[in-house]
Amino acid sequence: MNVNPQIAILSGSKDSERLAAAAVELARSQDREAIAALGPYLGRAEFLDRLDPPEGPMTHLIAVFRALAEHPTEATGRLCEALHAEPEFVAVAARINLLLGALAAVRPLTPAAAEIFRATSAEGFAEVNAPLLLENESVPALQVFGEIVAGDRVEPYVKVDLVHRAVLPRRTKLPVVQICARLLQFELPAEVRAAIIETLYDYQSRSWFGPAMHPPKPPPWNTASTEALNLLIALAGRILSAAPEERLRAPVQSTLEELERIRSERR
Helix, strand or coil: CCHHHHEEEEECCCCHHHHHHHHHHHHHHHHHHHHHHHHHHHCCCCHHHHCCCCCCHHHHHHHHHHHHHCCEEEEEHHHHHHHHHCHHCCCHHHHHHHHHHCCCCCCCCCCCHHHHHHHHHHHHHHHHHHHHHHHCHHHHHHHHHHHHHHCCCHHHHHHHHHHHHHHHHCCHHHHHHHHHHCCCCCCCHHHHHHHHEEEEEEEECHHHHCCCCCCCCCCCCCCCHHHHHHHHHHHHHHHHHHCCCCHHHHHHHHHHHHHHHHCCCCC
């Protein structure tokens, strides 16, 4: 029986560079069997310690999960789902971060993946998950994002921050505007509702993100599709008709005028 040479390396090598190269090649392969064979190794502490010695950074594991995220398939999703159930893998929180990134790259989100995002959000990963779910854009991913914001498992102040960080760089995307519009129909804490509105129609980097070196930034409004513009304009009208507090009214009105100008120039 022929043995995959990369698997042979994973089985016996103690050279972390060779191990990383072999694991990355398997992760990139888009070969269902090869990716499945990688799983049992990544799930064992013994292998993970050979890949990245415990006293150092997880440089090689990061490279493996980057390869999985850059080459997403049904097989990579199943691998991530299986790893989440491996106690030796999830014993280190930083590994869960890597897993979530690769899992969210698979579209659409499977029911099992959605449950992982629900569970990890309740365990302190909500701010990690929010941008990943919005970037995925599939219906199940948007549903989980909505549950995070509308549910009671995450503190309101955390919701405010994750809305700012997750929605702002994607606020011109139609699916993101749609889920925000739906969320505004719920009974939300006042500060969470305000965060959704201001993130869609305003930009206050310093007050939202502090003195961060690379804070999230909004895309230009003219990159929005006409359908997204139409929804943003209609939503702004509904928000203004509800008489929001002045600090929200002014940016919504100003942005509404800009959006209407952009739309009129497309006609």
